[in-house]
Amino acid sequence: MSEANDKVPAGTPAGTPPAAASRPEAIKAIPVRHYGRWISAILVLAVLGLLVNAFANANVNYGAIPDFLFDSTVLKGLRNTVVITVVSMALGLGLGIVLAVMRLSKNPVTSSVAWGYIWFFRGTPVYVQLLIWFNLALIFPVINLGFYKDEMNQFMTPFMAALLGLGLNEAAYMSEIVRAGIQSVDEGQTEASHALGMTQGQNLRRVVLPQAMRVIVPPTGNEFINMLKTSSLAAQAAQYAELLRSTTDIGNTTGATVEMLFLAAVWYLVLTSVFSVGQYYLERRYARGTTRNLPPTPWQRIKQNLGTFRRPEVAR
Amino acid sequence: MTDFSKGTGAHPMVKAEAVHKHFGLAHILKGIDLEVAPREVFCLIGPSGSGKSTFLRCINHLEKISGGRLSVDGELVGYRQKGDKLYELKDREVAAKRRDIGMVFQRFNLFPHMTAIENVIEAPVRVKKEAKAVARERALALLDRVGLRDKAGHYPAQLSGGQQQRVAIARALAMEPKLMLFDEPTSALDPELVGDVLDVMRGLAEDGMTMIVVTHEMGFAREVGDALVFMDDGVVVETGHPRDVLTDPQHDRTKAFLSKVL
Ligand SMILES: Nc1ncnc2c1ncn2[C@@H]1O[C@H](COP(=O)(O)OP(=O)(O)O)[C@@H](O)[C@H]1O
Ligand SMILES: [Mg+2]
Numbered sequence: 362m363s364e365a366n367d368k369v370p371a372g373t374p375a376g377t378p379p380a381a382a383s384r385p386e387a388i389k390a391i392p393v394r395h396y397g398r399w400i401s402a403i404l405v406l407a408v409l410g411l412l413v414n415a416f417a418n419a420n421v422n423y424g425a426i427p428d429f430l431f432d433s434t435v436l437k438g439l440r441n442t443v444v445i446t447v448v449s450m451a452l453g454l455g456l457g458i459v460l461a462v463m464r465l466s467k468n469p470v471t472s473s474v475a476w477g478y479i480w481f482f483r484g485t486p487v488y489v490q491l492l493i494w495f496n497l498a499l500i501f502p503v504i505n506l507g508f509y510k511d512e513m514n515q516f517m518t519p520f521m522a523a524l525l526g527l528g529l530n531e532a533a534y535m536s537e538i539v540r541a542g543i544q545s546v547d548e549g550q551t552e553a554s555h556a557l558g559m560t561q562g563q564n565l566r567r568v569v570l571p572q573a574m575r576v577i578v579p580p581t582g583n584e585f586i587n588m589l590k591t592s593s594l595a596a597q598a599a600q601y602a603e604l605l606r607s608t609t610d611i612g613n614t615t616g617a618t619v620e621m622l623f624l625a626a627v628w629y630l631v632l633t634s635v636f637s638v639g640q641y642y643l644e645r646r647y648a649r650g651t652t653r654n655l656p657p658t659p660w661q662r663i664k665q666n667l668g669t670f671r672r673p674e675v676a677r
Numbered sequence: 678m679t680d681f682s683k684g685t686g687a688h689p690m691v692k693a694e695a696v697h698k699h700f701g702l703a704h705i706l707k708g709i710d711l712e713v714a715p716r717e718v719f720c721l722i723g724p725s726g727s728g729k730s731t732f733l734r735c736i737n738h739l740e741k742i743s744g745g746r747l748s749v750d751g752e753l754v755g756y757r758q759k760g761d762k763l764y765e766l767k768d769r770e771v772a773a774k775r776r777d778i779g780m781v782f783q784r785f786n787l788f789p790h791m792t793a794i795e796n797v798i799e800a801p802v803r804v805k806k807e808a809k810a811v812a813r814e815r816a817l818a819l820l821d822r823v824g825l826r827d828k829a830g831h832y833p834a835q836l837s838g839g840q841q842q843r844v845a846i847a848r849a850l851a852m853e854p855k856l857m858l859f860d861e862p863t864s865a866l867d868p869e870l871v872g873d874v875l876d877v878m879r880g881l882a883e884d885g886m887t888m889i890v891v892t893h894e895m896g897f898a899r900e901v902g903d904a905l906v907f908m909d910d911g912v913v914v915e916t917g918h919p920r921d922v923l924t925d926p927q928h929d930r931t932k933a934f935l936s937k938v939l
Contacts, residue, residue: 553786553845556737557800557852558776560769567803571790 425620426627429611438607439628445523445595445603446588452528453588454581457535462565464540475536482533487591491526491598495519519602523595531588538580542573574647582640586633593625604628681886683777683855688751690715690856690887691736697744698731698911705731707911708745713856713889713904718882720898720919721891723908724934729891732908733858736889737778738771749778750855776804779849783861785841787833793820793844794829797851805852812851819847823877839870843877850881857881859890895939899923907931 429435463475482490498513546569554564596606605625612621645658691713698706705728713719721729734740735747738755747754755771756763766774787796797816801807820826823843825836833841842862849857859878863871875897882888882901892898898905902919907926915922915931923939926932 547786549782549784549786550788552739553780553782553788554800555739555772556775556778556780557848558772558774558804559800560772563803567799568788572788 421623422617422620425615425617426624429608429617429621429624430627432611434607434611435604435624435628438602438604439632441602441607442589442592442604443632445520445527445592445601446585448524449527449531449592450581450585450588452524453531453535453584454539456529456532457539458570460532460536461539461543464536465543479533479536482530487526487530488594488598490530491522491595494526495522495599497522519595519600522599523592523601523603526599527588527592527595531584534584535581538577538584539573542575542577543569545576546572571647575644578640578644578647582637582643585640586636589632589636590629593629681881681884683853688748689713690717690750691719691889692748693732693745694747695745696732696735696742696747698728698735698740699743705911706735706742709908709911709913711906711913711916713887715887716885717887717903718901719887719889720902720905721889721908722893722895722898722905722934722938723914727908728911729908730860733780733860733889733891736856736858737775737780749774772804776800776852777855779852779854779857781842781845781849781857781859781862783864785833785838785845785865787841787845787848789833792830792832793825793836793847796833796844797848800848801851816847816851819850820844822850822880823847824873837870838866839873842866842874846874846877846881855887857886857888859888859892861891861893863892863894893938895923895935907934909934 460475460478463471464479466472466475494517497517501513504511504513504516550568550572551564554568559567592601592603593605595601596603596609600606608621608625609618612618615621642658689712691711693709693711696706696709697704709728709732721732723729731740735742736749736754741755752774753763754774755766757766757770758764787793788799791799794813794816797819798807798809798812801812801815802809817826817829820829823846825840825843825847828836828840828844833844836844842865846862862878863874866874871894875894878888878890878897879901890898890902898919905917905919905922906913907915907922907928907930909930915926915928922931923935926935
């Protein structure tokens with residue numbers, strides 16, 4: 362009851378001033394009734410009911426989904442999806458940082474190279490890029506990098522084509538994210554580190570990038586989740602055996618085409634949900650030193666909210 | 678206590694001869710001549726926009742001068758002289774020279790993602806490749822010197838402005854500089870926090886540190902300063918002992934400025 366004052370509805374006159382400071386009189390007021398909420402909730406439930414009914418009566422063999430949920434082919438596809446997402450993002454982030462630094466460089470040659478790269482890779486569909494990488498052997502039968510020489514067909518495996526197609530495209534987007542992050546850091550930071558005798562590279566690694574991370578991490582998490590889903594393009598374009606490819610294959614052999622697409626959707630939802638949680642904790646980590654107190658984790662928040670449910674209602 | 682007087686002692690710590698600085702078309706420094714002796718506390722005063730910060734930043738080559746000669750402890754800033762030719766220094770060489778010059782900023786510029794002690798050991802460990810354990814010991818001693826040993830584990834956001842500025846001083850001292858540049862170190866502080874920072878600076882002066890201090894604290898200049906320069910519009914208007922300049926200014930511009938700040 363000690364928090365009675367906090368619960369006064371806005372705009373309600375407080376009535377008589379509390380007689381005793383320790384025990385203000387509880388307020389008697391009729392709360393606003395939210396009829397709109399009730400109506401919209403009923404509408405939503407009705408639509409949901411129709412949808413469930415439609416799908417329940419549709420020609421779908423739902424039993425097939427749990428049967429194949431942990432099928433070894435599906436799990437292998439799942440693993441490959443995670444692998445290609447992680448390596449493509451790693452390539453995208455690494456190259457993205459390099460491109461961002463080049464873009465911000467005072468040297469006009471470096472900055473225009475970065476600009477041209479971003480222009481090309483952002484300006485063409487990633488699906489087209491994947492197809493080009495995968496079919497590169499048609500125009501370059503042999504790859505010769507000086508230190509490495511091979512038949513292009515040997516080199517450009519589905520994995521390689523997927524990695525280059527997804528990773529190089531991602532680098533263009535990541536570089537813009539990293540650039541925004543670097544530019545968000547106060548110039549005084551660079552001045553201070555230079556005044557201490559730190560080199561450009563040390564300043565970037567130790568001072569600027571760690572602070573830029575606070576701006577970089579949230580959109581990078583989105584990019585990661587996008588990549589989990591975009592990697593499904595490599596199923597067709599690069600014949601890479603990721604999740605969608607393995608579920609489609611099962612669908613084709615068993616005839617349960619749509620069921621297997623549902624199964625893929627379930628796994629994509631699981632993956633994106635798991636990585637969203639990871640993203641949350643990463644953001645907390647890079648908030649270090651920027652706020653006096655870190656915000657509570659979801660778990661801590663749940664415990665707090667349980668507390669508020671038990672708190673007595675006052676305005677009634 | 679520690680003796681901070683370093684450098685060769687054979688040259689002036691800083692010598693500026695007709696130093697000019699342009700930003701594009703703007704002429705900011707218009708021929709600065711001055712000399713700072715080793716162990717000297719050299720105060721720089723003048724109205725806002727007169728080029729004080731720019732001059733300080735030229736001394737550790739955060740800005741490049743556009744004309745004249747500027748040397749620190751007998752060595753040209755930003756150039757190497759061979760015969761009568763000047764060669765520009767590479768970024769790496771410039772960085773190496775800055776190690777010997779500490780700088781303290783008006784807005785502290787502590788690294789917010791590092792604790793106080795991490796701020797202090799960063800440059801010794803990364804730049805001088807000092808062992809972490811050794812650097813920590815020295816850092817604790819320095820934090821002790823500025824009265825903040827118990828705040829070693831705090832992040833800058835958890836410290837008051839005055840505490841942050843004292844950590845910033847400890848951070849600069851950790852590189853064992855032969856010269857300290859202070860750019861209005863107390864201007865961003867609440868009045869009651871100014872004293873602690875000035876006390877630390879006074880202690881440094883007593884231990885023989887060569888310091889160039891841009892300040893509006895005339896009391897500090899008068900008590901601690903050995904020399905004082907009044908700058909206005911990119912030129913040195915008046916030089917002398919702080920007591921003389923502050924009590925008996927010779928130039929009208931100095932008089933006008935002092936009548937506003939005193
Ligand atoms: N990087 C810069 N580019 C252009 N003009 C600058 C730059 N830095 C400083 N200035 C200008 O130089 C003048 C002197 O600035 P400053 O040295 O900061 O003065 P003070 O520290 O005496 O107040 C100001 O007019 C300022 O606008
Ligand atoms: Mg200034």
